[in-house]
Amino acid sequence: MRRLQELGPRPTATPCGCVKPTLETGNLLTEPIGYLESCFTAKNGTPRQPSICSHSRACLRIRKNIFNNPAHSLMGLEQFSHVWILFVFHKNGHLSYKAKVQPPRLNGAKTGVFSTRSPHRPNAIGLTLAKLEKVEGGAIYLSGIDMIHGTPVLDIKPYIADYDSPQNLMEPLGDFNLQNNPHKPKTVSQSDGKTNSYDQQQLSGCVTPQLYQSTKEKSKCPKDRASEENYLKHNDTRKIQQPLPKGRERATDLGVEPRSHQSLNVAEEQMGPHGLEKTPLEGGTNKRPVSGEGAPAVPGNSMEMQPLPHPCPARTRTTDSIVPAWVREAPEAPLQVRFTPHAEMDLWQLSSDPGQVSFRYFQSTEEAKCAIEAVLSADPRSVYRRKLCQDRLFYFTVDTAHITCWFGDGFAEVLRIKLAPEPVHKTEPVDL
Numbered sequence: 215m216r217r218l219q220e221l222g223p224r225p226t227a228t229p230c231g232c233v234k235p236t237l238e239t240g241n242l243l244t245e246p247i248g249y250l251e252s253c254f255t256a257k258n259g260t261p262r263q264p265s266i267c268s269h270s271r272a273c274l275r276i277r278k279n280i281f282n283n284p285a286h287s288l289m290g291l292e293q294f295s296h297v298w299i300l301f302v303f304h305k306n307g308h309l310s311y312k313a314k315v316q317p318p319r320l321n322g323a324k325t326g327v328f329s330t331r332s333p334h335r336p337n338a339i340g341l342t343l344a345k346l347e348k349v350e351g352g353a354i355y356l357s358g359i360d361m362i363h364g365t366p367v368l369d370i371k372p373y374i375a376d377y378d379s380p381q382n383l384m385e386p387l388g389d390f391n392l393q394n395n396p397h398k399p400k401t402v403s404q405s406d407g408k409t410n411s412y413d414q415q416q417l418s419g420c421v422t423p424q425l426y427q428s429t430k431e432k433s434k435c436p437k438d439r440a441s442e443e444n445y446l447k448h449n450d451t452r453k454i455q456q457p458l459p460k461g462r463e464r465a466t467d468l469g470v471e472p473r474s475h476q477s478l479n480v481a482e483e484q485m486g487p488h489g490l491e492k493t494p495l496e497g498g499t500n501k502r503p504v505s506g507e508g509a510p511a512v513p514g515n516s517m518e519m520q521p522l523p524h525p526c527p528a529r530t531r532t533t534d535s536i537v538p539a540w541v542r543e544a545p546e547a548p549l550q551v552r553f554t555p556h557a558e559m560d561l562w563q564l565s566s567d568p569g570q571v572s573f574r575y576f577q578s579t580e581e582a583k584c585a586i587e588a589v590l591s592a593d594p595r596s597v598y599r600r601k602l603c604q605d606r607l608f609y610f611t612v613d614t615a616h617i618t619c620w621f622g623d624g625f626a627e628v629l630r631i632k633l634a635p636e637p638v639h640k641t642e643p644v645d646l
């Protein structure tokens with residue numbers, strides 16, 4: 215077999231010896247779609263993952279030299295609760311990278327760079343799942359971010375749990391044949407006998423038919439589910455209350471015809487091959503048999519039809535994602551965070567003193583306090599600092615607040631909060 219690098223055109227070299235970017239070879243010339251305005255000014259104190267601080271906020275304006283009318287490119291995005299942000303680790307300081315790195319959770323031990331989220335990788339590209347707060351014209355407002363101010367953003371993609379979370383993928387158990395291929399379930403509509411449920415769903419924008427929904431997340435469409443992944447704390451009813459597009463209202467609309475006597479109850483869809491109730495372990499509750507599989511037929515309908523092959527594998531299970539223990543378990547328990555009375559006073563003064571610059575990203579003093587707590591509770595120090603400079607003061611800036619704190623055994627204490635020397639301005643990004 216030819217190796218992949220032997221296929222296709224080779225990168226073309228310019229007279230200076232540089233490799234010309236060409237799509238085919240993957241030498242992509244990137245052009246940031248915008249530069250992030252973030253509540254974090256520096257790497258120090260910026261959460262290591264977006265899930266650490268749900269109050270962290272940012273704004274991204276699509277640059278006019280990418281799209282004449284940036285708002286057009288964001289059309290429809292407001293229907294999603296979360297988005298993937300692809301960005302450049304522009305403050306890595308250098309372009310070098312190593313095959314093995316020391317992620318903070320490994321406490322100094324090494325692992326392969328591709329098993330980590332290290333910013334130092336062959337292509338310094340970051341990937342963050344952020345909550346989409348709102349879309350306004352050509353700008354999106356995000357929360358739960360881990361990128362610093364000025365981060366060049368390469369792309370935005372909607373988060374779709376059905377595609378992006380293994381918990382929403384179903385695997386066949388036992389025998390599996392082509393007819394039952396869950397990736398292309400062919401069902402015959404009772405109305406026209408031709409409907410391909412998968413294609414219809416592609417068109418309707420709601421791909422996973424109820425037949426394949428996980429037991430955990432039964433009747434919701436992707437956008438409603440996303441918030442349950444990492445952001446259980448958020449309660450964004452705004453989006454859930456939106457009327458569902460026609461195509462996602464009922465399985466019948468998607469071409470997934472319920473067989474006679476079969477409601478769209480997911481419990482029924484997950485029945486065993488004989489339409490029998492699943493064992494409690496399998497999670498089924500409904501006892502009604504399924505037509506064509508031992509159930510009474512509806513007159514003038516299924517009696518005249520050939521029994522259809524069950525469009526999905528008889529028994530399915532959800533795919534759980536697996537992560538190593540070092541990712542799941544932090545080396546230390548979350549730190550307790552406390553504020554000295556002086557620091558408490560500083561914080562209130564920062565936001566309430568007349569004439570003072572208030573927060574630019576946080577919506578209240580409480581939110582600012584929560585964000586500071588979240589950042590510190592996850593221990594933002596590097597392994598080196600944690601081990602060798604335990605007594606040193608730690609500084610970081612979030613929004614307009616410059617925080618001074620120290621760490622003790624199992625806790626972090628905020629000592630002082632003052633106005634950041636260079637407050638983060640929410641400015642129009644300058645197109646370069």
Ligand SMILES: C[S@@+](CC[C@H](N)C(=O)[O-])C[C@H]1O[C@@H](n2cnc3c(N)ncnc32)[C@H](O)[C@@H]1O
Nearest residue numbers: 257260261262303304305331340341361362365
């Ligand atoms: C561990 S990375 C993870 C980023 C992303 N969630 C990912 O998995 O690709 C997050 C850290 O990158 C650093 N960082 C954030 N934005 C950056 C930027 N623009 N350039 C360099 N480092 C950055 C911060 O120190 C932050 O704590």
